[in-house]
Amino acid sequence: MAEFATLARPYAEALFNLASQTDTTEHWDNFLALLSVSLQEPMMVALCANPRFSDDQRIALLVELCESQKITLGSLENNFLRILADNQRFAVLPEIYKQYHALQIENAGYLTVDLTCTYALKTDQKIKLIKSLEQRFNKKIQLNVDIDRNLLGGWVIRADGQMIDLSARGRLQQLASTL
Secondary structure: OHHHHHHHHHHHHHHHHHHHHHOOHHHHHHHHHHHHHHOOOHHHHHHHHOOOOOHHHHHHHHHHHHHHOOOOOOHHHHHHHHHHHHOOOHHHHHHHHHHHHHHHHHHOOEEEEEEEEOOOOOHHHHHHHHHHHHHHHOOEEEEEEEEOHHHOOOEEEEEOOEEEEOOHHHHHHHHHHHO
């Protein structure tokens, strides 16, 4: 969702800058990954949306979850949870994690490439595609694959602000706009 991406960006960038300065990028990645996965569970979504639960109860629940997974929380993590609660942004957490993780990968010298296709790629296809993309962008590639049966065949590649639409649906749309 584009709106969530816009809302998540400042949080992800601020957290990444903080984590980089304090050399805690892995810790924050683990923390955000756990919260992201947890807050996508239907029961957690319902609890966080329930008006009977206070912000303090939501935060306490998330803190307990982290502690149960041996993720130590300090004042920074607790402040982050408080900011999310105060601004009613728990639903944005999966997108915050996605963007944070992308920044972490990019900082490690990788380029994140999102590939949408109609079928799962075989290992040899992934290897060939990654090698081709590494040559094109002159960076190591982190490939994320998403399956979308509505493409009618082909691929859509998104990387570095570019989109390469090699799908049948995309070509049909190009043809229709040309006519």
